[in-house]
Amino acid sequence: VSLVLVVVRLVMRDTIKHAFSGVFGVAFGVVFAMMTGNAKDFYLPGMLYTLGLALAYIITTLCGVPLIGLILGPVFKENLSWRTRNPGRKKAYAKASWAWGLILLAKCAILFPLYWWADTTQFGWVLIALKIPPFLLAVWLTWVFLAKAPAPIDVFAEMEAAEKAEQERKAAAGSAE
Structure with a gap:
């Protein structure tokens, strides 16, 4: 396929x-x-990846740098400014990262026992059923948390404005001489 x-x-x-x-x-x-x-081992690398990703979301959040913020910060043109300049945004990123981490851990809590005890066909169907719904739940929760958060600080616009002001200041200083 x-x-x-x-x-x-x-x-x-x-x-x-x-x-x-x-x-x-x-x-x-x-x-x-x-x-x-063992045919069931086909699924093991993906399961280990999911477990590692769950731990990454949780550990980065515990360390004060939520993984969702690291991923979405550049997308929203705020880079890492949310860490120090936008505490409400940091809290929303932390909530979203917790959601992703716990959802993925719950998925692992279902899959790993089935990996050991279910037959390959049953396990494959459960694994397929647990692909999209948990992902959609995590995306939806991320949207809910970020919709309630303060707007991102566009650090690129700030840098461009500061650069333009500096150029205007130099131009004004040059014309005054």
């Missing part, structure tokens, strides 16, 4: 980056399962 998606994207002359990353992920899982001789 992954290879078919690559071909479809090539025919449509669309970007193939995501299709190739899917092929890479599937190939990695297949190689892992082949090495261990």
